[in-house]
Structures are given as C-alpha cells and as structure tokens.
Amino acid sequence: MGWLWRIILKIIHWEIEGDIPAGLNKFIIVVAPHTSNWDFLLGIIARGARGFHSNFLGKSSLFTPPFGFIFKAIGGIPVDRSRNNKLVDQVVREVERRPKFGLAVAPEGTRKKVVQWKTGFYFIAVKAGIPIIPVQFDWEKRAVRFLDPFYPTGDLSRDLPTIQSKFTNIRGKADLHKHI
Numbered sequence: 403m404g405w406l407w408r409i410i411l412k413i414i415h416w417e418i419e420g421d422i423p424a425g426l427n428k429f430i431i432v433v434a435p436h437t438s439n440w441d442f443l444l445g446i447i448a449r450g451a452r453g454f455h456s457n458f459l460g461k462s463s464l465f466t467p468p469f470g471f472i473f474k475a476i477g478g479i480p481v482d483r484s485r486n487n488k489l490v491d492q493v494v495r496e497v498e499r500r501p502k503f504g505l506a507v508a509p510e511g512t513r514k515k516v517v518q519w520k521t522g523f524y525f526i527a528v529k530a531g532i533p534i535i536p537v538q539f540d541w542e543k544r545a546v547r548f549l550d551p552f553y554p555t556g557d558l559s560r561d562l563p564t565i566q567s568k569f570t571n572i573r574g575k576a577d578l579h580k581h582i
Contacts, residue, residue: 403450420549428502437575457503524558536569
C-alpha cells in the first residue's frame, strides 16, 4: 500500500527525506510546525509512504459521531483536555504493553502560534525510555523531513531548546501566507 501513498506524494509535489531507523520499534514523533489542519493529512500520507504505524492524540470531540470511528481506525487516541487525567502515565503504560509503539504529536498543542510547547511528549519519552524523532513539515520547500532520533537526558531545560532548534526557519502552511 506504500506505493499508493508515494504516488499521492508525487501528485501533490511533496518529498520525504529520512525515515524511522530500521529496528526502532518504540518512539515519539514530534511534528512541527503545526499551523494547519492540512498537517494531519500530510502526516497520514507520509506515514503511509514510509510504511510504519503510529498513533496520535486528538481532542475527544474528534472521536464523536458521525466521523469519530475514522480517527480511531487510523490510530487516534482521544484526550479529554478539560481535566488532568494523568495522560503521560497512561501513554507510558501503552508503550510498555506493546512490542511496537509510535506516537506522533504536535508539541504546540494547537494550530496557533505559541510561545511555549506542551511537554507531555518529552515526559512520555523519558519515562518510557524511548527516543524522540523530530519531523519537519516544511511547507515552503514541500518536504517532510525525518531527522535523527534524539534521546532525552531527563533535563528538560537543556533538552527542549535542543529539540526546538531542529525546527528553526521551517515554515508551516499558515506561515506562507504571512508577509514578513
């Protein structure tokens, strides 16, 4: 089925650089910048073209009828953001339970410009002992780039700026329409 996704990429004039390293069975993918609903579809296409499965977190309202079953079928995990439900611990248990586990997250937590990223992905990676794979959605150059895995040290104040630096000067879809 990967061939179909690769044809779609050619039709829409996008390319993919890099991949999930062979033999890496558990990881968190951090996708940025996240500025448009189109990022989700691009992520599904890139995942299909590279032939790996990953889950994603989404606001619980996405998982209600009539289309909620589609989001679950493609790997969605509903999140109730209105209360503290120890999501990090729940995801870590899933990582430990499964022989293979990938989770794709947009650390901004929204499509709007944010000053500070949500850090749940980082704590999941630390607690589960898995790497973070930065993935750039470069709408200006029409490229999805899988970068080398980053293994967190547990020092958020040092690691987060290192991870964020991987996305410097990468323009999201919404950024293309802004005049600087």
